[in-house]
Amino acid sequence: ACCSYRLRDALHPLWQSPLTIPGGTRQSPINIQWRDSVYDPFLKPLKISYDPTTCLHIWNNGYSFLVEFDDSTDRSVIVGGPLENQYRLKQFHFHWGAINEWGSEHTVDSKFYPAELHLVHWNAVVYPTFEEAVMEGNGLAVIGVFLKLGAHHEGLQTLVDALPAVKHKDAVIEFDVFDPSCLIPSCPDYWTYAGSLTTPPLTESVTWIIKKKPIEVDENQLEAFRMLLFTSDGEEEKRMVDNFRPLQPLMNRTVRSSFQ
Ligand SMILES: COc1ccc2c(ccc[n+]2C(=O)c2ccc(S(N)(=O)=O)cc2)c1
Numbered sequence: 001a002c003c004s005y006r007l008r009d010a011l012h013p014l015w016q017s018p019l020t021i022p023g024g025t026r027q028s029p030i031n032i033q034w035r036d037s038v039y040d041p042f043l044k045p046l047k048i049s050y051d052p053t054t055c056l057h058i059w060n061n062g063y064s065f066l067v068e069f070d071d072s073t074d075r076s077v078i079v080g081g082p083l084e085n086q087y088r089l090k091q092f093h094f095h096w097g098a099i100n101e102w103g104s105e106h107t108v109d110s111k112f113y114p115a116e117l118h119l120v121h122w123n124a125v126v127y128p129t130f131e132e133a134v135m136e137g138n139g140l141a142v143i144g145v146f147l148k149l150g151a152h153h154e155g156l157q158t159l160v161d162a163l164p165a166v167k168h169k170d171a172v173i174e175f176d177v178f179d180p181s182c183l184i185p186s187c188p189d190y191w192t193y194a195g196s197l198t199t200p201p202l203t204e205s206v207t208w209i210i211k212k213k214p215i216e217v218d219e220n221q222l223e224a225f226r227m228l229l230f231t232s233d234g235e236e237e238k239r240m241v242d243n244f245r246p247l248q249p250l251m252n253r254t255v256r257s258s259f260q
């Protein structure tokens with residue numbers, strides 16, 4: 001049963017598209033080999049300022065669940081770190097596994113976490129729209145935060161409580177006040193490298209900022225992610241699990257660290 005499960009899973013419609021981008025030289029996710037990362041003393045601290053009232057809604061896009069924000073002004077932005085410009089928050093979402101042994105997209109010294117949070121920002125200083133920024137090398141900045149099994153996470157619970165309402169693909173509910181900074185560890189340490197989106201269109205437009213410290217969530221909270229469905233209401237149910245892309249080759253890239 002297990003192998004057919006994995007086989008069926010491996011043929012999941014999402015990955016029938018080419019797993020690699022022809023000529024891709026900066027694909028994501030990657031394994032972060034701690035000892036190969038290079039401390040860069042010129043990296044600035046990342047400055048995060050989110051306005052919780054810019055939160056709009058939660059929706060199930062058939063791949064993950066996304067919390068989307070009003071990105072028509074500079075009310076929720078990040079600046080500093082490895083970034084040349086200020087980037088606007090557009091959405092955040094997660095990737096997770098069917099079991100706690102895997103689920104994150106990035107790994108650290110080949111270790112998977114059970115889940116990974118992505119906060120997606122775009123360079124509205126240089127590009128007029130998100131869609132254009134998605135196509136440019138310095139268009140996007142994604143903060144990655146690892147989730148590990150541990151204590152109950154108060155801030156995440158408000159999100160978890162809303163998940164049953166977006167169980168099916170294309171379901172959406174209003175979610176009008178949420179401050180995603182409660183999901184970001186206070187420890188300032190991060191790794192950064194030049195990469196790509198990890199789902200189609202897989203464009204090589206992302207400056208990745210991966211927080212060194214994970215946040216802790218409890219088993220019930222991870223299980224709540226796993227009760228979501230890839231499928232629409234009325235279709236044969238497929239649980240939304242293992243929505244992470246396989247690791248990609250590092251090729252000619254260096255991962256920098258903001259810490260020694
Ligand atoms: C131009 O057409 C697009 C553009 C972007 C699309 C997308 C479909 C899904 C996700 N996106 C995303 O924005 C997207 C995809 C992946 C990620 S990730 N997992 O953080 O790399 C973030 C954001 C289609």
Ligand SMILES: [Zn+2]
Binds near residue numbers: 093094095118198
């Ligand atoms: Zn993602």
